[in-house]
Amino acid sequence: MLLEIKDLRVKAEGKEILKGLSLSVGMGQVHAIMGPNGSGKSTLARALSGHPGYEVTSGDVRYDGQDLLAMAPEERACAGVFMAFQYPVEIPGVNNSYFLKAALNAKRKSKGQPELDAVEFMQLIKQRAKLLEMDQAMLSRSVNEGFSGGEKKRNEIFQMAVLEPRLAILDETDSGLDIDAMKIVANGVNALRAKDRAMVVVTHYQRLLNYIVPDVVHVLTDGRIVRTGGKELALELEEKGYGWLESAPAGARA
């Protein structure tokens, strides 16, 4: 297993959000996590990335055998964990490609690889920008500054394409996207599916899963996984809503 979460409890602003969540993701798989608003989907994504606003009170998370919770956010990133933010942050004055180069080289350095020089780096990002149909001009702008919602999300997947994580967590990457933008993002994500990469796609809507077809679907309500199934579970949810699961036994842990 690439990711093994056992009985994870997480508090945000003093309130317990995840109440004993367990989940396993195998290498090469795409897992979708669905659930109603406030169920803890984004909390899970942020806790896995090491966001300081989320306090893990108990439980265990193994990433490739390592204790993920003991690692600083940057150590997690360098070890291959990537979270596409639900709300990407604007950083005025920090150039997008400079930022990406710093991130990429930090990761390479942690692996003992030499830093990419400017030419190699430009070649890489130009190629990846094409994948996301990114305008080259976006690369020389400040990180996310003045980007539309769609551009920001596309930029997240573009960063993922450059940083090539082993575990990608997509936190509601589809929210706020029109259908065209969503297709571009989904195409990018699909292009990045690989045997040596796992993805956790957090989403409220089934719509995205028409384009990114998951291997496993989990339903999260009130801080726990209440149901796990195949891709058809997503369709069932689309049809019936989440209500019918609320009373279901929490025995469907993967």
Added chain:
Amino acid sequence: MSMPAVAERQSAYAAAFDAFRREPAFGPEWLRLAREEALQRFLGRGFPTTRDEEWRFTNVAPIAETSFGRAASAAPDRRAIEPFLFSGMGAQVVLVNGRVSTALSSLDALPKGVRIEQLADVAPDVRLLLTMDGQPDAFGDLNRAFLEDAVAISVAPGVVVDAPVHVAAIAVADDRAQMIFPRVIVRVGEGAQATLVESYGSLGDSETLTSPVVSVVVGPNAVLHHVKLQRESAKAFHVARLDARLSRAGTFHTTAITLGGRIVRNDITASLEGEGGECTLNGLYVADGETLTDTHTTIDHAKAHCPSHEVYKGILGGRAKAIFNGKIIVRQDAQKTNAKQTNKALLLSDDAQINTKPQLEIFADDVKCTHGAAIGQLDEDAMFYMRARGISEADARNLMIHAFAAEVLDGVKVDVVRDRALRLMEEKLKLVPSA
């Protein structure tokens, strides 16, 4: 401070002035009366206190309580002052303790159309500036009473000077507290373009009061790009005045970079006296420890169709305190004024503080004036975002501070000065040098 102590200190200034009067440096006949008047005004009113509106947040008692004497002549060797000089300058005038050092200055190959004079040989119209200009405050009066020399730079009409002129004022440490009064006058003739670099540094650290007065006259359709780099020792007091007057369609772009000193005050005034003039007043101040950095700017829109831009940024750590007061006057004739002012401060510690105040006095009705202030710590969301991409906390902080300063530093068109300022900022904040 008790009244007798004040009286005693002021009589010390009177005594120092008496001694100065007998020296050749006291200068030409035309200056004597102005000096005497300035001293009398100073003795009459003394240093400002926090009861004076313009000095409300800046307590200069540490200056008033120090017995400064006239700075001694000093002759540091070239190697010692090398770190304060720049390559690629068209001319460098080195002032040591307020006196032009011919040995250390490079004035032999002046760019065509540039003339540089000293106090003894200034032209009659420069004399007027030295004796009559403005309504000096206490520090301006002390400057006039005690100035040891002056540097007058003139750029002939129509001449475009590529290489900057650098005036470097260096304070050489002494076992006494010393006062130093640089005086610089820059006149850019009609249609001419020039760049002036003004810098202040300390050799050794002893108590000094450096109180320069700089007068800038930008002729019609002329351009002056100006940078001030202030990097004196932690014991230095620096109280400076810069007055710029712009004629029709003149352009004045200044960046004040403040990196050192116990109390640093900059009073900067730009008067837009002709239609179509444009001024940019930018600044970056970086302070830590128990220091006080005060910037008072005034942009006086006297005539119509003048844009003005102002961006001041502060990076404050330790127990540093800063004041920014940005006055914009739009007079009745100044229709179609477009004035924009921004002041931002980055507080790197809980004990750092800033008082910021825009002060708009608008008497015309068809104008656009905007101002904004933003004070804050490093953006935590941005910090996390970078860390979540693998960038270490130290590198993320580093990137953010560089980005914050870049808006001001990028406006400095003299590469060697911008790079030096950046390095000094990095050293002061213990940042990793940028690539």
